[in-house]
Amino acid sequence: MLILASASPRRSELLKQIDCKFVCRPTDCAEISPLQENNPEELVKQNAILKATAAVIAENKDEVILGADTIVAYYGQIYGKPKDDDEAYFMLKNLSGHTHQVYTGIALVCGEKIYYDVAVTDVTMKELTDAEIHSYIKSGEPHGKAGAYAIQGLASVFIKKINGCYFNVVGLPLSCLYDLAKKADVKL
Numbered sequence: 001m002l003i004l005a006s007a008s009p010r011r012s013e014l015l016k017q018i019d020c021k022f023v024c025r026p027t028d029c030a031e032i033s034p035l036q037e038n039n040p041e042e043l044v045k046q047n048a049i050l051k052a053t054a055a056v057i058a059e060n061k062d063e064v065i066l067g068a069d070t071i072v073a074y075y076g077q078i079y080g081k082p083k084d085d086d087e088a089y090f091m092l093k094n095l096s097g098h099t100h101q102v103y104t105g106i107a108l109v110c111g112e113k114i115y116y117d118v119a120v121t122d123v124t125m126k127e128l129t130d131a132e133i134h135s136y137i138k139s140g141e142p143h144g145k146a147g148a149y150a151i152q153g154l155a156s157v158f159i160k161k162i163n164g165c166y167f168n169v170v171g172l173p174l175s176c177l178y179d180l181a182k183k184a185d186v187k188l
């Protein structure tokens, strides 16, 4: 049985999209912050592993547990989920008119073994006016999204170009997960 160690509705939706049977088991584990680890690839890898291992139940040894973590990286800065509207404004103002990277780490815990991988996608955002940013923040969509936007939502009209996996940006790089599951000999 696959366990999704996540509260993200996006991750659930993406797993359903590939007809995967799973159960959600979100945890409240302490994550590593960008202040502790400023390498984006390392940060999402470690947090994906932390989330997956936190969901392990010792007696259920045959479970396979999936954890994931998504962040936005722009010019040496790492943006997670904005804590309030001001931080959302700061992130969107900086991302406006530029190309940034979205990193998602995925980890599969299978008994004693841990398999992991990291996907990265370049996303180019249009130049946004202050009015556009404020009206977008008012929609509430930035809340709970790394980098304060959702490519799959209202922010889709702000996206000029992407290079890499779209599903990675939404929170779960599906082709990367497929390859990792094959490596781990797990059926999705």
Ligand SMILES: Cc1cn([C@H]2C[C@H](O)[C@@H](COP(=O)(O)OP(=O)(O)OP(=O)(O)O)O2)c(=O)[nH]c1=O
Residues within 6 Å of the ligand: 005, 006, 007, 008, 009, 010, 011, 026, 027, 051, 068, 069, 070, 071, 072, 081, 102, 144, 145, 146, 147, 149, 150, 151, 152, 169, 170, 171
């Ligand atoms: C950039 C971007 C991020 N996101 C979301 C995906 C993730 O849910 C979220 C990043 O936060 P995460 O900390 O990766 O995940 P989460 O807190 O939502 O869920 P959990 O830790 O329980 O697994 O940002 C989008 O939905 N669309 C986007 O375009």
